[in-house]
Amino acid sequence: MDAEQLVNAITPEAYERLLYAVETGKWPEGTPLSQQQRDSCMQAVMLYQSKHNSEAQHMTVAKGGEVSFKSKSELKKQFADDQGDILRVNPNQA
Template identity: 30%
Template sequence: MQLDAFLEKMTPAIHQALKLALELGKWPDGRAMTEEERDVSLQAVIVYEHEHLPESERVGYMPAKCKSSGTSSEEDGSAEDATILRFRN
């Protein structure tokens, strides 16, 4: 089946199943995805999301301005956003 034909038949349930398979690297039956299967599945997910979902819900979406784009607490000398992690044995 060609990608275009598959995309015409793709449903939201298939989209979610493909996303989960890509996240886990294996199909629902436990078989590992081949590199070719990953490539084609990722391509299908990206095209489906481009055609059916708003930009903010697509894979890889980053808001125009993220927290790291502003001045950090290290740059301005304040430590209000800093969190200290301590590990115990």
Template identity: 30%
Template sequence: MRLKDFIEIMNPDLYQVLKQSVELGCWPDGRRLSEQEREASLQALIAWEFEHLPEEQRTGYMPVSCKSRQAPAQAEDEPASILRFRDT
């Protein structure tokens, strides 16, 4: 089935199932999504959102200006917060 054909038959309920499956990495019955299934589902979600949702509700939406740019300036003697990960 072509993506365009799938998007035409996709409804809000199916959209929610796909979205939750991509978020959790497994189908509602517990089976894990393969990489191909995840990629195809994400493509379908993005395409469906483009047709049915306002821009600010779509996956990956970024406002025109980041809220972090609007944050008050940090004092010079204050260290900047840096997120760091350790290998375990």
């Protein structure tokens, strides 16, 4: 299977599992990954992002394979804009 076939075979659900595995070092069920598995998952995540990531976050692979870096001011603006999406758990905090 070549890289293009691999990317086309990854569903959004599979991508989320791969991303979780890369970030935590284990599958969502709790099974740890070997270093080789983690490296392979990371490559698959980067390939998937290079095709589907149209809203790249700070330091990710954007659609088209470009590495995307956002400046500190861009990130601050993005996080300020996203504050309305945050669910407050403690109602005593503003």
